[in-house]
Amino acid sequence: MEAAKATLVHYVLDPRASRFTVQAFATGLLSAVGHNPTIGVRDFSGEVSFSQEALQGSGFRLSIKTTSLSVQDDISDKDRREIERLLNEQILETTKYPETVYEAPVLSITRMGESLYSAVLDGNLTFHGVTRKQPVAARIAVFGTMLRASGNFTLEQTDYEIKLISIAGGALKLKDELKFSFEMVAREQE
Template sequence: MYAAILIGLILSIMPREGSIKSVFLTKNAEFTLFSEAPIENIEAVSKSGYGIINIENGEVQFGVSIRSFRFRKSLMQEHFNENYMESDKFPAAKFKGKINTPIDISKDGEYSVIVTGDLEVHGITQKRSVPGTIKVSNGQLEINTVFDVKCRDHQIKIPALVFKNVAETIKITLKGTFSTVT
């Protein structure tokens, strides 16, 4: 099923005419969640996110399976999936948007960008403008971004009993190396 979704996303973002060399893909983007709270900091990492970037029209799509995040403690992972994110009901987080800065893929360099679009987490979609960098190097794109997500913006409930364990605002880091679709 994952492969079918990925193929559908690639086809939806590909240019109707022109060079396929303007479409870049990764299937192993790294997403990190970080919660800084008084009792303990919590970090989780997924290295199986996907991303598609169409440089020609600026369209981007990113996504990650919620269950793919790994925590230091198995109990944290269980609570994350069952109590907070409800992974069975909301299996993925997704972003679809547009790069607001032109990128010249014909020469190596680093670009500061703002990507504007829709972030869907926990079944709730919010408009977002996310800063980041895109580095063009040897025909590949390296992307990096760090942004915050407020739990309440996506109706993720943090029980009062654990408010000192889980932050209301979660820092998200996304890193990935993208290659052209061939």
């Protein structure tokens, strides 16, 4: 006799209750006076299916509107506007690449405790018009009809054909590495 198949529960991200940031790192002669900008992602959506019983997850998809990125640091309005202009026009080229998408058809899930899990996503990230494999590890907690996932990952901008920006003749520039951090809340959908 076959055991009843565990049901996958469909969850949809709640962007108002979620946080997603990108940290860039300064280098060069003037890096001590520069700063490591933190960029907030304001407009994103996503979904995933997950079964606590079967330790199974599938269909994770995250979509980000690239024009929704904004500097979160405590800097002057003039500096904020200039960084965001460079980000949109020269770095991300948001008119040409308005969306970034991460898709992982299958998630590897491990139980860590009561309603606590570890997940490994081996998905594809389409960023700046380039699609590459991008592993992401996450910690997951399920509370009733709410799922909370958190973690971080890094990537190299040049892997996605993004130009590294330098200011003041190269005396201040950003490193290739970006660190992404997330605290996502998703709610069960019928």
